[in-house]
Amino acid sequence: MAETPETGNGGGPHQAPRSNARVVGWCLAGVVAMFGFGFALVPLYDVFCEITGINGKTAGRYEATSELLSDRSRTVEVQFIAQNGPDMPWVFRPVVHSVRVHPGEPTQVAFYAENPTAVGMIGQAVPSLAPAEGALYFHKTECFCFNQQTLAAGEVTEMPLVFIVDSALPEHITKLTLSYTLYDQGEAPVLSGRNSDPVVTTIIDNG
Amino acid sequence: MSAVIDTHAQDHHHGPAKGITRWLYTTNHKDIGTMYLVFSFAMFLLGGTMAMVIRAELFQPGLQIVEPEFFNQMTTMHGLIMVFGAVMPAFVGLANWMLPMMIGAPDMALPRMNNWSFWLLPCAFLILVSTLFMSGGAPNFGWTFYAPLSTTYGPPSTTFFIFAVHIMGVSSIMGAINVIATILNLRAPGMTLMKMPLFVWTWLITAFLLIAVMPVLAGVVTMMLMDINFGTSFFNAAGGGDPVLFQHVFWFFGHPEVYIMILPAFGAVSHIIPAFARKPLFGYASMVYAVGAIALLSFVVWAHHMFTVGVPLAGELFFMYATMLIAVPTGVKVFNWVATMFRGAMTFEAPMLFAVAFVILFTIGGFSGLMLAIAPADFQYHDTYFVVAHFHYVLVPGAIFGIFASAYFWLPKWTGNMYDETLAKTHFWLSFVGMNLAFFPMHFLGLAGMPRRIPDYALQFADFNMVSSIGAFMFGATQLLFLFIVVKCARGGEKAPAKPWDGAEGLEWTLPSPAPYHTFTTPPEVK
Numbered sequence: 001m002a003e004t005p006e007t008g009n010g011g012g013p014h015q016a017p018r019s020n021a022r023v024v025g026w027c028l029a030g031v032v033a034m035f036g037f038g039f040a041l042v043p044l045y046d047v048f049c050e051i052t053g054i055n056g057k058t059a060g061r062y063e064a065t066s067e068l069l070s071d072r073s074r075t076v077e078v079q080f081i082a083q084n085g086p087d088m089p090w091v092f093r094p095v096v097h098s099v100r101v102h103p104g105e106p107t108q109v110a111f112y113a114e115n116p117t118a119v120g121m122i123g124q125a126v127p128s129l130a131p132a133e134g135a136l137y138f139h140k141t142e143c144f145c146f147n148q149q150t151l152a153a154g155e156v157t158e159m160p161l162v163f164i165v166d167s168a169l170p171e172h173i174t175k176l177t178l179s180y181t182l183y184d185q186g187e188a189p190v191l192s193g194r195n196s197d198p199v200v201t202t203i204i205d206n207g
Numbered sequence: 208m209s210a211v212i213d214t215h216a217q218d219h220h221h222g223p224a225k226g227i228t229r230w231l232y233t234t235n236h237k238d239i240g241t242m243y244l245v246f247s248f249a250m251f252l253l254g255g256t257m258a259m260v261i262r263a264e265l266f267q268p269g270l271q272i273v274e275p276e277f278f279n280q281m282t283t284m285h286g287l288i289m290v291f292g293a294v295m296p297a298f299v300g301l302a303n304w305m306l307p308m309m310i311g312a313p314d315m316a317l318p319r320m321n322n323w324s325f326w327l328l329p330c331a332f333l334i335l336v337s338t339l340f341m342s343g344g345a346p347n348f349g350w351t352f353y354a355p356l357s358t359t360y361g362p363p364s365t366t367f368f369i370f371a372v373h374i375m376g377v378s379s380i381m382g383a384i385n386v387i388a389t390i391l392n393l394r395a396p397g398m399t400l401m402k403m404p405l406f407v408w409t410w411l412i413t414a415f416l417l418i419a420v421m422p423v424l425a426g427v428v429t430m431m432l433m434d435i436n437f438g439t440s441f442f443n444a445a446g447g448g449d450p451v452l453f454q455h456v457f458w459f460f461g462h463p464e465v466y467i468m469i470l471p472a473f474g475a476v477s478h479i480i481p482a483f484a485r486k487p488l489f490g491y492a493s494m495v496y497a498v499g500a501i502a503l504l505s506f507v508v509w510a511h512h513m514f515t516v517g518v519p520l521a522g523e524l525f526f527m528y529a530t531m532l533i534a535v536p537t538g539v540k541v542f543n544w545v546a547t548m549f550r551g552a553m554t555f556e557a558p559m560l561f562a563v564a565f566v567i568l569f570t571i572g573g574f575s576g577l578m579l580a581i582a583p584a585d586f587q588y589h590d591t592y593f594v595v596a597h598f599h600y601v602l603v604p605g606a607i608f609g610i611f612a613s614a615y616f617w618l619p620k621w622t623g624n625m626y627d628e629t630l631a632k633t634h635f636w637l638s639f640v641g642m643n644l645a646f647f648p649m650h651f652l653g654l655a656g657m658p659r660r661i662p663d664y665a666l667q668f669a670d671f672n673m674v675s676s677i678g679a680f681m682f683g684a685t686q687l688l689f690l691f692i693v694v695k696c697a698r699g700g701e702k703a704p705a706k707p708w709d710g711a712e713g714l715e716w717t718l719p720s721p722a723p724y725h726t727f728t729t730p731p732e733v734k
Contacts, residue, residue: 020316020388027384030418038426038456042441045452052519085445086359126444132519183445 052136061146062139062164070104071167077175078165082111085183089117090151092125092182095158103167106141110158111180115151120188123149125159125180134176137166145180150188223724231326234318235724236303239325241621243300244614246328248690250292251607253336255683257285262645262679264662265672278662279347280339286350287368290468291375292332294602297610298471299324299382302410305617306386308715308722309404311395311731316388324381331374338364349660351461354442354453358434365435369428376425383417386410395714397733401492404713408495409474412502416463416470419506424460427453451516458509466505468602469569470498472609473540476562478713479616480544483559484551485710490543497536497543504533514585523582530580534573541570556708557631561612564604564639572600575650590660593653599646603682604639611638611689616711618696619703623721626696634692637685644678 078101080094091114101107115121125145129135140146144159151157165176223229223238233239260281264272273281303321307314315321338345343362346352357365390411394403403411430441430453440446442453473494481488488494510518510526518526544566553559575597579588588594611634618626648671653659657668664672706716714733718726 020392023388023391024317024384027387027418031380031422034419035422035426038423038459039430041423041456041459042430042452045449045455049449124445126447132517181444185445 061143062141069167070102072102074103074167075100076103076165076169076173078107078163079175079177080109080111081177081179083179083181085181088123088182088184090115090121090123090182092123092180101165103165103169106162106164108142108160108162110160111144112156112158113149113151113182114156115153118153120150120152120155122185122188123151123182124185125149125182128179128181130177130179131173134169134173137169137173138176138178139164139166148185152188232322234314234322236307236315236318236321237621237722237724239315239321240300240303240305242325243296243303243328246325247293247295247297247300250288250296250332252686252690254285254288254293255686257281257288258679259683261285262676265664266676267673268664268666268669270663273662275662276344276347279349279660280345282660283346283349283352284335284339287335287346288332289602290350290464291372292328292335294468294606294610295379296328298410298413298468298606299379301406301471301475301610301613301617302382302386304621305715306389306407306410307393308620308718308726309407309713310390310393310398311714311727311733312389312393313725313728315385316392317385320381321385324378324385327374327378327381331371331378334367334374335371338362338367341367351457352428352431353457354431354434354450358431358442361435366432369432369435372428373425376421379417379421383414383421386414387418390414395727395730395733401495402733404474405477405488405491405494406471406474409470409477409498412498413467413470416467416502416505420460420463420467423456424464427456427460430456451513454513454516455509458512459506461512462509463502463505465598465601466501468606469609470502472565472606472613473498475609475613475616476544476565478711479558479562479612480547480566482616482708482711483556483562484548484553486547486551487712488543489546489549490539493539494543497539500536501533504529504536508533511580511582511585514582515589527580527582531577534577537573541566541573556615556628557626557635558612558616558708560632560635560639561608561615564635565608565612568604568608568643569601572597572602572605575600588653590658591653592649592657592659595659596646596649596653599649603642603646608638611635614693616708617715618693619707620715620718620720620722622697623703624696624700625703625707626692627700630688630692630695634685634688637688638682641678641680641682641685645675645682646678648672648675648678 077098079098080096082092082094084090084092091112093112095110095112099107099109111125113123127140127143127145129138140161140163142160142162144161149157149159163178223233223235230238230242233242260273261278264270264278303315306312341362341364343364345364346357346362346368348356348361352361352368390403390407430439433439434441434443434448440448442448442450444450477488477494508526508530510522511530514523514526548563555563575593579585579594579597615626615631618624652668652671652675655668657664703720705719707720708716714727714731715722717731
């Protein structure tokens with residue numbers, strides 16, 4: 001096959017308007033771009049979900065720019081669900097299962113967590129809100145889910161959550177259900193001193 | 208087929224090398240095309256054997272033959288082998304054989320890369336098939352390998368599966384680059400883009416689809432690899448990832464992939480129907496634009512595979528309407544094929560039988576696809592045998608009948624001998640009956656609620672499953688007849704003229720049969 005021009009630069013009997021090297025170059029550029037696009041879908045997906053509130057993803061820490069007006073004419077029921085991820089041995093439950101709040105009013109609730117094992121462990125709670133349409137209107141000003149939680153062997157803690165339901169919440173939504181799944185993030189590194197406060201290890205941006 | 212090429216090679220001073228090195232080192236597009244076709248048929252038989260295991264287990268309710276874990280490995284490997292090992296390499300083989308002869312080129316533009324892209328495939332499938340013998344078994348999470356089933360809960364062999372997918376992806380991408388370079392650079396003088404045969408057009412568009420989506424597949428399996436082995440959390444909710452993201456990325460690859468498996472068949476059928484209707488193809492330009500439109504639309508419909516994961520209403524509506532829109536260019540193609548046949552002087556040799564069955568049965572598969580596209584109805588059909596019936600109707604009488612039709616159509620050109628028409632017609636009718644018996648009852652099973660990917664089922668599904676299994680055994684056994692027909696044709700038979708079909712058109716028929724080892728070393732003039 002020696003007579004086939006490998007780079008077809010117009011020297012052969014065939015018309016070669018473009019060289020093979022150029023076509024291959026463009027194609028490879030396309031391949032690299034699409035490989036990158038596959039990975040770009042990961043942040044794009046997160047941004048898209050955050051903007052639209054799809055998937056029940058609640059946004060990260062909420063910074064109130066001005067005092068929200070409390071809408072005392074409306075009451076919204078907020079329910080709390082807690083569950084454990086696979087092989088997570090902690091006891092994890094909301095202290096109160098449901099509260100009735102007025103939109104615009106900061107409310108504090110707590111979740112009970114207990115590490116019944118004989119080793120220190122790290123946990124990470126991941127929230128999801130239903131209906132997903134309400135996710136855009138549920139603001140957390142303080143949440144244990146912003147950080148990983150470290151509990152020493154046998155330690156018990158109540159983890160705080162402060163939230164505000166936005167007054168712009170669509171009228172037809174009267175009930176929001178916030179679900180936390182607590183995942184095992186491995187054994188805690190041995191700490192030099194007794195530290196009963198939840199230890200901030202990493203801040204992840206999924207709220 | 209090798210025997211035939213050997214015997215005729217002596218006529219030419221640039222004959223092929225002898226022995227195994229000929230196949231290892233060859234850069235000849237005809238040799239490589241033959242290897243692709245032989246490889247894909249071997250994979251077709253292997254994947255088919257797995258389908259026989261599946262149907263044997265489903266012959267009766269209850270667990271009789273295999274363990275559920277092994278059943279899941281069979282459904283997974285059957286899908287992977289048929290998609291990546293049988294259908295895609297078969298079309299690449301056809302492209303290798305036919306593209307240079309159709310555009311008047313001496314060979315593919317990048318012959319050495321061509322050799323490499325073929326020889327990667329046996330390596331990839333050796334790795335994939337070897338997982339069956341590993342501890343923990345082969346991948347068992349379905350050919351769609353959804354996370355977290357394939358990441359958190361996958362068997363240890365998943366990493367080998369990922370590596371195999373990487374290699375076959377590289378092979379496909381190199382094949383696609385070769386096709387694009389060949390078509391863009393090596394066309395005979397005078398062959399403008401709009402004079403290209405439709406098989407060339409459909410392959411050009413398929414090659415662009417491959418370049419666009421195979422890297423995304425490589426990306427998604429790379430993310431899986433990192434989740435499994437390197438502690439990342441792309442698809443792991445505990446680390447801030449999302450399993451639904453997997454489905455988005457996978458189907459962004461997966462939907463164009465189904466068109467990769469059907470567009471070349473569209474092209475081949477667009478040659479075969481005019482040849483046996485003895486009329487030029489109706490609406491050439493509209494055929495080209497329809498294929499382009501299908502290819503573009505295939506990028507914006509992926510979420511119709513995941514209506515039930517919790518897509519917002521606006522998304523369900525968008526993907527529903529976009530999916531239905533694909534019926535328009537597809538309908539253009541079907542009507543054009545019918546219009547080509549209309550008032551034609553039709554004869555029904557084996558290629559035409561397969562091509563006509565293709566048009567009819569692919570349309571049935573298209574219609575069940577439209578039913579699935581209706582978002583509210585999909586909640587009922589999702590993950591049932593209705594889906595299995597749908598995609599087997601578009602892939603078996605679609606892609607595979609298209610490949611059979613192409614094989615019979617071009618076998619005289621490849622081997623120099625006519626195949627046995629009586630046996631070929633027998634092959635067609637047994638395949639036709641077997642395939643419909645196997646897959647049509649699956650529609651009813653799915654509508655009645657039988658879930659897919661299960662080794663056991665409720666008693667009320669027993670009768671249809673038995674019919675389906677009998678049809679599947681019939682279809683499977685019939686393919687051995689195809690092997691016999693091809694071997695018989697390759698070893699001898701009635702000598703084929705340069706143009707064995709009355710109405711066939713194209714540069715490949717200006718060459719003698721069998722096509723010499725080197726063709727079009729001086730380019731033909733296209734008027």
